[in-house]
Amino acid sequence: MPILRRRSLLAAAAALSAMPRAVRAATPLAAVAEKDAVVAFGHIGPVSDGGWTFTHHQALLAAKKAFPAAKFLEVESIPVSADATRTFRQFVENGANIVFVTSEYGDLLSSVADDATDTAFLECNGHRQSDNESSYYIQHWMVSYVLGVAAGRMSKTGRLGFVGSFPVAAVYGCANAFLLGARSVAPHATMQVILINSWFDPQASSQAASALIQNGVDLLYTHLDDASCLQVAEKNNVKCATWNTDERRLGPNAYVSSLLLDWNGFCVDQIGRRLKGQWTGGPITLLPMGHGTDRDAWGATVPPEVGREADAVRARIMGGWNPFAGEIRDAAGTVRVTRGQSMTPMALYEWNWPVEGVSGLRG
Amino acid sequence: MEVLSGLLSTAILSGGVLALAALGELLAERVGVLNLGVEGLMALGAMSAVATVGATHDPWLGFLAALLVGGGAGILFALATVVVRASQVLCGMALTMGGLGLSATIGRPFAGQPAGATFSPLPIPLLDRIPVLGPALFQQSVPVYLAFLLLPAAIAWLLFRTRHGLTLRAIGENPAACDAAGIRVAPIRFCYVVLGAAVSASAGAYLTLGFVPSWSDGVTAGRGWIAVALVIFAGYRPWRIVGGALLFGLVNALGYLAQARNWGVPSAFLAMLPYGVTLLFMIAPGLLRRGGALIAAPAALGVPYYRDEK
Numbered sequence: 001m002p003i004l005r006r007r008s009l010l011a012a013a014a015a016l017s018a019m020p021r022a023v024r025a026a027t028p029l030a031a032v033a034e035k036d037a038v039v040a041f042g043h044i045g046p047v048s049d050g051g052w053t054f055t056h057h058q059a060l061l062a063a064k065k066a067f068p069a070a071k072f073l074e075v076e077s078i079p080v081s082a083d084a085t086r087t088f089r090q091f092v093e094n095g096a097n098i099v100f101v102t103s104e105y106g107d108l109l110s111s112v113a114d115d116a117t118d119t120a121f122l123e124c125n126g127h128r129q130s131d132n133e134s135s136y137y138i139q140h141w142m143v144s145y146v147l148g149v150a151a152g153r154m155s156k157t158g159r160l161g162f163v164g165s166f167p168v169a170a171v172y173g174c175a176n177a178f179l180l181g182a183r184s185v186a187p188h189a190t191m192q193v194i195l196i197n198s199w200f201d202p203q204a205s206s207q208a209a210s211a212l213i214q215n216g217v218d219l220l221y222t223h224l225d226d227a228s229c230l231q232v233a234e235k236n237n238v239k240c241a242t243w244n245t246d247e248r249r250l251g252p253n254a255y256v257s258s259l260l261l262d263w264n265g266f267c268v269d270q271i272g273r274r275l276k277g278q279w280t281g282g283p284i285t286l287l288p289m290g291h292g293t294d295r296d297a298w299g300a301t302v303p304p305e306v307g308r309e310a311d312a313v314r315a316r317i318m319g320g321w322n323p324f325a326g327e328i329r330d331a332a333g334t335v336r337v338t339r340g341q342s343m344t345p346m347a348l349y350e351w352n353w354p355v356e357g358v359s360g361l362r363g
Numbered sequence: 364m365e366v367l368s369g370l371l372s373t374a375i376l377s378g379g380v381l382a383l384a385a386l387g388e389l390l391a392e393r394v395g396v397l398n399l400g401v402e403g404l405m406a407l408g409a410m411s412a413v414a415t416v417g418a419t420h421d422p423w424l425g426f427l428a429a430l431l432v433g434g435g436a437g438i439l440f441a442l443a444t445v446v447v448r449a450s451q452v453l454c455g456m457a458l459t460m461g462g463l464g465l466s467a468t469i470g471r472p473f474a475g476q477p478a479g480a481t482f483s484p485l486p487i488p489l490l491d492r493i494p495v496l497g498p499a500l501f502q503q504s505v506p507v508y509l510a511f512l513l514l515p516a517a518i519a520w521l522l523f524r525t526r527h528g529l530t531l532r533a534i535g536e537n538p539a540a541c542d543a544a545g546i547r548v549a550p551i552r553f554c555y556v557v558l559g560a561a562v563s564a565s566a567g568a569y570l571t572l573g574f575v576p577s578w579s580d581g582v583t584a585g586r587g588w589i590a591v592a593l594v595i596f597a598g599y600r601p602w603r604i605v606g607g608a609l610l611f612g613l614v615n616a617l618g619y620l621a622q623a624r625n626w627g628v629p630s631a632f633l634a635m636l637p638y639g640v641t642l643l644f645m646i647a648p649g650l651l652r653r654g655g656a657l658i659a660a661p662a663a664l665g666v667p668y669y670r671d672e673k
Contacts, residue, residue: 046467046580050475077580161623167630194622195630201584202575203380204619207373211619214369227475228575250477250577359625 029120029132031277032097037070039063039271040091042084044103045200046076051225051244052199052261056102056124059263066268067275071095080105088112092119098274100124100267109133120274120281125170129282136266136285138293140170140243141177141348143259144221145323146295147241148181150256150302150310151189151219154239155182158189161217163208163229165199167361170223172351175358178221178241180323183357185309192217193360202228213238219256230254239301246296255299262292286345290318324348329356370616371499378612379510380405380570384590385597385604386514387433387562392594393522394555395535395663396444399455401563402587403462404433408567410466413578416479425480426506426568433564436462437557445552448667459587467580478576482506506569511609514562515601522601531555535661538668548668566590596645598659607644614640 039060047057053076064072073094078084085108091099092112098120101109105123113121113133126135151160160182164171171193179191192212196204205224209232212220222229223243227250233240234251241256248255266287273279287293295314298307317323328337331354337343343351354361384401391398398404408429415428436458443454482504491501522528531551533541538548570586571578593611597603618633 046474048467048471048474048580050579054475192623192625194619197631197634198584200579200581202577202579202582203377203570203584203586206575207377207616208619208622210369210373211616211623214366215620215623217623226579227477227577231477231576360622360630362629 027131028278028280029097029118029274032275034067034275035069037067037097037271037275038073038095039067039070040073040094040096040099041075042078042087042091042099042101043074043076044078044080045225047074049200049225050227050247053102053225055244055261056100056263059100059267062264063268063271067271070271070275078105080108082108084108085112088121092116098122098271098279100270101126120270120279122270126284129284131281134281134284136287137349138261138287139289139345139348140223140259140293141173141324141351142289142317143293143295144174144177145181146289146310146314146317147221147257147259148178148183149185149313150298150306151178151221151239151241152182152184152186153306153309154256154302155186155189155219157216157218158186159215159217159219160189160191161209161212161220162191162193162360163205163212163220163222163224164193164195165224166197167195169350169352171195172354172361173348174221174223175361176351176355177324177348179357180328180355181313184313184323189357191358193354193358195360196224200225202226205229206232209233209240210236223259227251239299248296248299252299253301256302257298258296260294260296262294266292284349286349288318289314330354331356331358331361366620368495368499370613370620371496372503373616373619374609374612375499375503375507375511376574376612377615378608378610379507380566380574380586381590381593381611382510382605382608383506383514383566383569384563384587385593385608386510386518386601387559387564387566388590388594389518389599389601389604390559390562391556392559392599392664393535393661394531394552395538395661395666395668396441396552396556397451397455397665398440398458398556398559398563399452399591400436400440400458400462400560400587401566401590402583402585403459403466404436404560404564405462405567405570405583405587405590406466407436407462408433408564409571409582410470410567410578411564412568413473413476413478413571414470416572417473417476418479420480422478422480422482422572425478425572426565429564429568430561433567434557434561436564437560440560441553441556444667445549445556448669451665451667463583470578470580474579476577478572478578480572481576482573504573506565506573510566510569511605515605518601532661535663538663539670542668542670552668563587563590592641595660596641599661607641610644611637611641 041060043053045053101123104125121133123135125137162175182189194208206228209229213236218238220240227247230240230251233254240254242258322342324343326337326339326341330336411432412425412429416425443449444451484502487501491497597607614637
């Protein structure tokens with residue numbers, strides 16, 4: 001009998017915890033005076049990486065300029081472990097009103113966010129939403145598509161290569177969009193993907209780039225945080241498109257363009273809302289091309305007519321055209337997007353299958 | 364053919380980093396001092412090499428700077444472990460963390476910048492014409508020849524062909540006996556720890572001036588730890604270290620080739636492969652001749668020497 005009672009108690013407790021949090025109409029967090037405000041940035045990498053974390057650091061500098069009286073906290077290279085939870089808790093204990101986390105930490109962040117309901121949390125590439133938690137990312141697939149158009153015109157062999165980190169949605173989105181862009185002008189182009197299982201490992205990325213080039217790839221694309229691929233491409237006389245910042249000085253002949261990141265506007269806007277008492281948690285913000293991400297000025301060796309053609313595509317996309325319309329097949333040949341259908345921003349954000357012509361990624 | 368040559372060439376490039384770092388570690392371990400600070404030394408070497416090259420545009424000065432900075436850090440480490448006789452494991456950890464942190468802080472202004480100058484290949488006439496092997500083996504830069512030929516030859520000769528080498532090995536095995544025989548243990552240990560640290564740090568210079576031509580925080584990515592493991596793997600012998608480094612580089616490069624050629628093996632498995640193969644090579648000989656002493660580690664490795672202790 002006691003056992004039975006305990007069991008039913010446990011069941012009741014489980015049912016309680018499984019119940020969804022009461023969904024309330026989103027109420028904004030209370031306003032904060034600028035002189036009392038504390039803004040925190042938690043970075044995944046070092047701000048000296050010249051890439052991802054560097055651009056987020058620029059956003060912090062921009063916010064400092066916009067809100068000179070506010071206090072700023074910044075922690076670099078936060079490992080994806082219990083240390084992250086500790087760091088985020090520290091932010092809250094230091095009175096942070098708004099916290100930017102520059103990569104996905106998932107539950108490591110949510111566990112802190114759920115206890116600190118007066119603090120706004122913004123997770124880059126995150127997926128969770130609550131009253132005080134939201135996320136943001138960029139529509140990198142649009143820029144990748146534009147870069148892909150130029151790549152399709154510039155590649156002589158039609159064999160493109162992608163050096164990526166992990167089999168995550170961002171990698172699928174990048175490689176797929178780039179190849180679809182290339183195929184819009186060179187229908188037989190293919191894309192070989194190598195994953196190095198790290199976001200930052202220059203030795204691994206240069207080896208991966210060499211391996212691709214030795215196998216006949218003549219145009220590389222990479223979203224990694226370092227510029228090794230570009231340097232390898234320059235040495236081997238092939239082309240390379242990159243992410244994050246303008247890196248043409250590292251490979252002036254190889255440089256095609258880069259997917260530039262600019263979080264300044266978004267971060268300043270969010271901090272402004274938080275201070276004025278207008279900030280609410282909720283669904284992800286996907287920054288479109290032109291506001292947060294864009295292609296860099298074309299490289300010196302990109303023929304002007306190729307640049308113009310890709311720019312025309314860019315203008316069409318910014319005018320509202322969605323290039324990710326059916327029919328799109330996956331690598332196994334199955335039709336995933338039928339004719340007349342278009343992929344939604346969320347489908348693109350959570351892309352998890354390789355398109356036809358992409359090899360090295362699992363379906 | 365070109366693919367094979369490319370594979371070998373990448374293997375040599377990436378193996379060279381390990382070979383240099385591990386040869387430096389060997390010098391310290393042969394006299395009985397375990398230096399776990401290789402990772403930190405490499406980071407310091409990598410950073411100071413790029414900093415120097417940025418100012419002077421001469422890769423050799425960069426290499427020299429790495430040797431000097433490594434030697435400087437080695438003096439600190441030797442003071443702590445040989446003179447003060449603190450725990451070698453803890454001091455090594457401190458050297459790793461200190462080296463990584465210090466190089467990240469000092470190197471911040473030029474992180475991500477391309478190295479001002481890099482080592483250019485020095486083809487060896489005639490030999491570089493050999494098909495497949497020629498371009499991979501004999502069209503490399505001088506530090507590669509240093510790591511794979513000159514240095515291991517010099518260390519092997521020193522350790523196993525000279526009287527001084529016998530002394531070194533004896534100190535690693537039984538410092539008390541050496542002391543009784545009139546050999547000055549502490550000064551010799553001190554010298555070789557410093558020398559080893561300098562060589563290990565030069566692996567960092569090789570990395571940033573010969574392989575990845577720029578410096579950034581975290582560029583060593585744990586290769587220093589692999590170098591420490593490689594010394595054990597190679598049974599504390601210089602030529603085996605070079606072989607092990609080459610094997611590790613080869614399996615590593617094969618992982619990328621497999622992805623580039625789309626062999627359909629998951630990338631996580633390929634990334635694990637070098638470690639798996641290393642493990643296999645360590646276990647296999649032990650299984651084949653059971654009971655035999657496999658790893659001849661210097662008997663006094665990691666033990667501080669006190670004359671008074673009876």
